[in-house]
Amino acid sequence: MNALVASPVLIPMLTAILCVAAWNRLRLQRVISVLGALALLAVSIWLIVLVDSGGAVSTQFAGWAAPYGIAFVADRFATIMVLLNGISALAVVIYSLGSIDERRESMGYHALLHALIGACSGAFLSGDLFNIYVWFEVMLMSSFVLLTLGGERGQLEGAIKYVTLNLLSSVIFLSGLGLLYGTVGSLNMADIGLRIRAATEADIPVLTALSVLFLTAFGVKAAAFPFFFWLPASYHTPPPAISALFAGLLTKVGVYALIRVFTVVFTTDPHIMGPIISVIAALTMITGVLGAAAQFEIRRILSFHIVSQIGYMLMGLGVAIVANVRADRLAETLGADAPDTIAMRSAAAIALAGSVFYILHHIIVKTNLFLVAGVVLKLKGCAELKHIGGLYRSNPMLALLFMIPAMSLAGIPILSGFWAKFAIVRAGLQAETYGIVVAALFVSALTLFSMVKIWAEAFWKDQPEGDPRAVESYGAVGAGAPFKPALMYAPIIGLAVITLCIGVGAGPAWNLAERAANDLLDPVPYTEAVLGEPGLQRLAALGLYEFPAIDPIGMPIETASDGTLVPTLADVPTGVTP
Amino acid sequence: MQMLLSLVIGLLYAAGVYMMLRRSFVKLVIGLLMIGHGTNLLIFTSAGLVRGKPPLIDPGLKALGGPTNDPLAPALILTAIVISFAVVAYTIVLVKRTYQEVGTDDLREMRTTDR
Numbered sequence: 001m002n003a004l005v006a007s008p009v010l011i012p013m014l015t016a017i018l019c020v021a022a023w024n025r026l027r028l029q030r031v032i033s034v035l036g037a038l039a040l041l042a043v044s045i046w047l048i049v050l051v052d053s054g055g056a057v058s059t060q061f062a063g064w065a066a067p068y069g070i071a072f073v074a075d076r077f078a079t080i081m082v083l084l085n086g087i088s089a090l091a092v093v094i095y096s097l098g099s100i101d102e103r104r105e106s107m108g109y110h111a112l113l114h115a116l117i118g119a120c121s122g123a124f125l126s127g128d129l130f131n132i133y134v135w136f137e138v139m140l141m142s143s144f145v146l147l148t149l150g151g152e153r154g155q156l157e158g159a160i161k162y163v164t165l166n167l168l169s170s171v172i173f174l175s176g177l178g179l180l181y182g183t184v185g186s187l188n189m190a191d192i193g194l195r196i197r198a199a200t201e202a203d204i205p206v207l208t209a210l211s212v213l214f215l216t217a218f219g220v221k222a223a224a225f226p227f228f229f230w231l232p233a234s235y236h237t238p239p240p241a242i243s244a245l246f247a248g249l250l251t252k253v254g255v256y257a258l259i260r261v262f263t264v265v266f267t268t269d270p271h272i273m274g275p276i277i278s279v280i281a282a283l284t285m286i287t288g289v290l291g292a293a294a295q296f297e298i299r300r301i302l303s304f305h306i307v308s309q310i311g312y313m314l315m316g317l318g319v320a321i322v323a324n325v326r327a328d329r330l331a332e333t334l335g336a337d338a339p340d341t342i343a344m345r346s347a348a349a350i351a352l353a354g355s356v357f358y359i360l361h362h363i364i365v366k367t368n369l370f371l372v373a374g375v376v377l378k379l380k381g382c383a384e385l386k387h388i389g390g391l392y393r394s395n396p397m398l399a400l401l402f403m404i405p406a407m408s409l410a411g412i413p414i415l416s417g418f419w420a421k422f423a424i425v426r427a428g429l430q431a432e433t434y435g436i437v438v439a440a441l442f443v444s445a446l447t448l449f450s451m452v453k454i455w456a457e458a459f460w461k462d463q464p465e466g467d468p469r470a471v472e473s474y475g476a477v478g479a480g481a482p483f484k485p486a487l488m489y490a491p492i493i494g495l496a497v498i499t500l501c502i503g504v505g506a507g508p509a510w511n512l513a514e515r516a517a518n519d520l521l522d523p524v525p526y527t528e529a530v531l532g533e534p535g536l537q538r539l540a541a542l543g544l545y546e547f548p549a550i551d552p553i554g555m556p557i558e559t560a561s562d563g564t565l566v567p568t569l570a571d572v573p574t575g576v577t578p
Numbered sequence: 579m580q581m582l583l584s585l586v587i588g589l590l591y592a593a594g595v596y597m598m599l600r601r602s603f604v605k606l607v608i609g610l611l612m613i614g615h616g617t618n619l620l621i622f623t624s625a626g627l628v629r630g631k632p633p634l635i636d637p638g639l640k641a642l643g644g645p646t647n648d649p650l651a652p653a654l655i656l657t658a659i660v661i662s663f664a665v666v667a668y669t670i671v672l673v674k675r676t677y678q679e680v681g682t683d684d685l686r687e688m689r690t691t692d693r
Binding site: 130134137140141144145148151152153154156157158159160161163164167168171174175177178179181182183187232233234236237474 | 598603606610613614617620621623624625626650651654657658661664665668669672675676679680685688689690691692
């Protein structure tokens with residue numbers, strides 16, 4: 001059991017070590033890399049099946065009981081993220097076999113890739129805030145090196161902004177962590193959550209200020225407004241395989257951390273944080289999409305769209321917090337069972353489930369779009385829309401494969417993006433947060449505009465005069481890079497099929513997201529998984545959990561209509577008469 | 579002591595931010611380092627300062643008697659220092675490589691990827 005919870009970290013790390021051990025044998029490294037990615041995917045599927053049916057599981061390293069030991073917690077949300085990590089890892093590993101030059105491979109490309117993937121898994125699974133910081137740093141270090149691997153001028157210049165802002169965010173995170181430890185005296189998230197719920201009035205302003213530090217730190221990682229400038233400056237510079245992995249995963253680790261921290265840990269001042277997160281979400285969406293409208297390089301357009309999509313994910317979180325505050329207020333005036341109160345509570349659940357579903361859809365789609373952009377770059381040697389064209393005529397297959405994720409990103413019905421946007425917008429309407437709903441719909445229309453722009457310029461119009469290869473373009477990596485279409489198309493097709501499956505079979509995916517969101521909104525499952533019985537007792541002391549009543553001979557008891565307690569006969573073991 | 583350390587932390591943060599706002603890449607890295615050191619001191623201070631009391635159980639006792647220093651805070655700082663060591667090593671190489679490639683350490687000359 002312990003090994004299973006930690007295995008999404010251990011497998012990529014082991015793969016990375018083996019790749020380093022096989023330093024001079026590229027062929028062996030490739031085999032190890034693919035096998036490692038396959039094993040990660042298998043384990044993450046196993047983990048999600050186990051957790052979804054049996055509830056959250058956790059493990060404490062070195063046998064120190066939580067909250068003292070470092071906890072790894074696999075609840076539904078974490079395992080969904082690990083599964084997405086596994087899917088995009090496999091896609092990118094296969095894609096790199098057909099596109100990355102041997103020079104980069106011989107500089108430890110595969111080892112770095114797996115270290116990055118393992119660190120992402122670690123950040124998803126860790127139940128300890130300082131441990132999350134450590135995984136963030138491992139992730140950053142490997143992404144720094146991957147970003148600059150090869151040392152082209154564009155990569156170095158992009159890396160300066162990426163490195164500076166991300167290091168600054170780490171420092172802010174660490175400051176918040178130090179102050180939080182000084183204030184509540186714990187690092188285990190479930191434990192901090194309980195301590196914060198039990199905090200006195202005097203501590204609450206301090207905790208709110210600290211939560212803003214965390215919002216800033218994770219906001220930089222998630223590329224939220226106004227901290228996103230590092231992303232469009234750097235994501236279009238490395239080779240496509242690397243930027244696809246970054247685009248799919250890295251910012252979503254920040255979003256994951258935000259959702260986790262603002263549902264499990266900081267629950268003290270939702271009436272302040274809810275509106276702040278909602279406004280940040282709206283501005284992130286709008287600035288991202290307007291930035292994209294002004295760009296004419298495929299990967300740069302897509303980079304700005306990552307920013308605007310992050311806005312949707314944060315919108316789910318913001319709306320959920322706001323709806324919960326409103327539901328509390330309604331419960332005070334109308335009562336907890338009034339239809340309005342119940343509708344507001346369900347709006348919170350739908351909004352958060354929408355966020356989870358949005359991440360689920362987005363990682364697949366965004367990775368895929370960057371992979372498609374990589375093929376365009378290989379075919380044309382350039383990704384500037386002005387200098388390329390005619391791809392629909394020459395590569396109709398690629399045009400179709402671009403269309404699926406692009407339309408899904410814009411939110412065309414039956415594709416996965418439609419359901420994601422539909423859920424979030426519906427939750428926004430139900431929670432009566434109309435301003436952000438208008439912003440979301442407006443941004444959605446502009447997203448379609450950007451996607452149609454790429455389609456019309458790169459695929460539809462004829463190839464313009466002049467040689468696109470003569471135009472300098474980032475990540476084109478002409479010399480020495482292989483171009484094996486089969487290995488590049490296979491992951492693109494796979495991800496497109498997954499997008500279609502999430503779109504057509506949205507029901508099961510949505511139900512999973514809803515279960516994950518309910519786990520996040522209810523403190524009981526997470527606390528029980530990490531802290532066990534003592535955690536439940538502390539929740540009960542706060543009035544957030546009721547132990548099922550048990551009578552002295554060990555039978556569950558129900559309350560009869562006249563208020564007396566009667567043992568439930570259905571649960572009586574055979575052979576015992578009550 | 580707490581007051582003095584708080585002032586030092588504030589000074590390190592202020593100086594770090596000032597250095598980061600300069601146009602030279604080398605100064606930016608130095609600024610990042612100063613903020614990092616400030617943060618390490620911040621963890622140390624916010625965990626509570628107890629003078630001359632290491633967290634050791636006295637002979638004859640079974641548990642810690644009285645308030646002692648929190649051993650976890652130095653452990654966190656140690657981890658942060660190790661991480662920042664790796665980060666510094668990387669950024670210094672980045673400074674050198676960028677200087678070789680661009681020919682200057684003026685950050686204004688490094689905006690081609692933003693256009």
